[in-house]
Amino acid sequence: MRFAVGAFAALLFAAPALAVEPFPASFKTQTVTTNGTTLHVRIGGQGPAVVFLHGFGDTGDMWAPIAAKLVKDHTVIVPDLRGMGLSAHPAGGYAKKNQAFDIAGVMDALKVQRADLVTHDIGNMVGYALAAQFPARITKWVVIDAPLPGIGNWDKFLLNPLLWHFNFRGPDAERLVKGRERIYLDRFYNELSADPKKIDEATRNHYAALYARPGAMHSAFEQFKAFTPDATDNKALLKNGKLKMPILALGAEKSFGDGMAVELKFAAVNVSGGIVPASGHWVMEENPAATTKLVTDFLAK
Numbered sequence: 001m002r003f004a005v006g007a008f009a010a011l012l013f014a015a016p017a018l019a020v021e022p023f024p025a026s027f028k029t030q031t032v033t034t035n036g037t038t039l040h041v042r043i044g045g046q047g048p049a050v051v052f053l054h055g056f057g058d059t060g061d062m063w064a065p066i067a068a069k070l071v072k073d074h075t076v077i078v079p080d081l082r083g084m085g086l087s088a089h090p091a092g093g094y095a096k097k098n099q100a101f102d103i104a105g106v107m108d109a110l111k112v113q114r115a116d117l118v119t120h121d122i123g124n125m126v127g128y129a130l131a132a133q134f135p136a137r138i139t140k141w142v143v144i145d146a147p148l149p150g151i152g153n154w155d156k157f158l159l160n161p162l163l164w165h166f167n168f169r170g171p172d173a174e175r176l177v178k179g180r181e182r183i184y185l186d187r188f189y190n191e192l193s194a195d196p197k198k199i200d201e202a203t204r205n206h207y208a209a210l211y212a213r214p215g216a217m218h219s220a221f222e223q224f225k226a227f228t229p230d231a232t233d234n235k236a237l238l239k240n241g242k243l244k245m246p247i248l249a250l251g252a253e254k255s256f257g258d259g260m261a262v263e264l265k266f267a268a269v270n271v272s273g274g275i276v277p278a279s280g281h282w283v284m285e286e287n288p289a290a291t292t293k294l295v296t297d298f299l300a301k
Helices: 007-014 060-070 096-109 122-133 161-167 171-177 181-191 201-211 216-225 227-238 259-264 288-300
Strands: 028-034 037-044 049-053 075-079 115-120 138-144 247-252 271-276
Touching: 028 096, 037 060, 037 096, 049 060, 049 096, 049 122, 060 075, 060 115, 060 288, 075 096, 096 122, 096 227, 115 122, 115 288, 122 138, 122 227, 138 259, 138 288, 161 216, 171 216, 181 201, 201 216, 216 227, 247 259, 247 288, 259 271, 271 288
Parallel strands: 049 075, 049 115, 115 138, 138 247, 247 271
Antiparallel strands: 028 037, 037 075
């Protein structure tokens, strides 16, 4: 199984980034102070709430195509995770159990008591910690193409040589990557996709500029560093019982595939599976139309 996880740059340092596919004009952005940090959050629409969480190599910008569909009859909430995108870069707090409180704080600030949840990659890990600690607040969960630390076959995944980046961090690693963020991200886009050409130059440059912002790559490495305590935390959370809300576990055809449903069944009792066709790990870049339909059909049930 496989998964992942300039003038243009100067402009991004000075002003909020636009998504490669922009969010609808009706969306607003808000800086939410929560749990000792501040998160950049996109909000649009009215109706039942849906929270979207991204992973490494992306930011909340990845969700624009689905947001454009759901904003017609939902309140759509799209934060950048702690230390990623346009959110702040605190020194610590990257354990996913703690980041779950970041997201609960966003919901509180927006006066949203309950929401559907859609997550990808590291967002899955924050999503599990959120759903496990606040089960009454998550009504449905769509979890896409990455496993959960400490749960299911996690220890076997750690033996996969594709995952060398889990332990690539520290001052020397940061020195190596500084100024070469595009090269580093290309490794993930090229090796974890079904067709690297589906991730175009505009998309690659967009995210490379965001990950070149001061502190951004250090914070990203901290997300991976936290996987070991995340595994311990998740095992403890699972002892409280499996999740009971309806869950759609989506694997990309050229990545996790049916394995996503297998993994989620270790953590939840009401799991259905699905596959994003003609896609590797980067489902919103490689096949946004199919991903959008799978997500919106499930949320409409």
